[in-house]
Amino acid sequence: MVTKNQIKLVVSLKQKKYRSQHGLFVVEGEKTVNELLQWGLKPFKLFVDDSLNAEGFKGYELVSKTLLKQMSSLTNPSGVLGVFFMPEAKKNEDSDWMVALDAVRDPGNLGTIIRLCDWFGVKQLICSEDTVDCYNPKVLQATMGSIARVNIIYTNLEAYLKNTTVSVYGAFMDGEPVYDQKLPSNGILVMGNEANGISKEVSALITERISIPQFGEITTESLNVATATAILLNEVRR
Known part of the structure; x- marks a missing residue:
């Protein structure tokens, strides 16, 4: 009872x-x-x-x-x-690609990104301390169970990136087109806040600025962060 x-x-x-x-x-x-x-x-x-x-x-x-x-x-x-x-965070492996999120606040976006990591075989998701909680009920609904297969850590993102030994790629509107890049076998893909993008502090630690070229004639402000993550992870794996 x-x-x-x-x-x-x-x-x-x-x-x-x-x-x-x-x-x-x-x-x-x-x-x-x-x-x-x-x-x-x-x-x-x-x-x-x-x-x-x-x-x-x-x-x-x-x-x-x-x-x-x-x-x-x-x-x-x-x-x-x-x-x-809550599962204990596993030891971080940097032999493959990882995704890092800088202040992603929307639960649906985070849940979708976790699901994308699962789909593209990205085992490690690094979240800034001000990213929405991955155990938020709306996040969990959007993950569709993928939360069980992606190792998620919350940490000081600036400190983490300062100490990494792999290339750090960041998504920017004015970055170099991702289709022109020769992407390595491992690295970190940083995605920014829905409204403000990647913060200045984290931007200073990005080694490669990349973008998704726009082909439409009408200029939209930007792509949804989860949509952009899907496109970039597809390029990473392609």
Whole structure:
């Protein structure tokens, strides 16, 4: 039976400070929850709507639709909710490409970028301390389970880049066209804030400024950061 304290704990995990305090985060949806289990993330508690066919749900606690809605961040809960322990960040490997984010604030953008890293086989995502929390419920929804396969660290991005031994590529509107670049087998791709791009402090540490050429006649302000990341990672792998 689910206790009031358990419900209170799950609800509190909607806020970053409580996720950090308890080292726990919430994921919703049968596919995503089972994917995290499959990839070895450690569950704290698993809940399933008791009106669903419970066969095949091993280790889940049955709860009423009303209780699940209390715990859920969704307007229409999916019926499956998992509370997981945050995985420990793995040792950084710089033998391949990495992505670094400088103050990316939109949860949907971060979630999509995590999914892109997974798609393109980028195992390491480095986030500035002011980038949105990767365990934000909206981020987790957008990752579609990819969070289990990408190692994410939050750190002082300037200090990190100062100490790296690999080439640092940054996305800028006035950079050299990426299609003209001979990209190395490893490096760091830095993507900036949605409104302001890469900060001056981080820009000073970029060794190669690259851009995505525009072919349309009408000038748009810029590409969405997640869209730009997809195009640049495609070039990295191509």
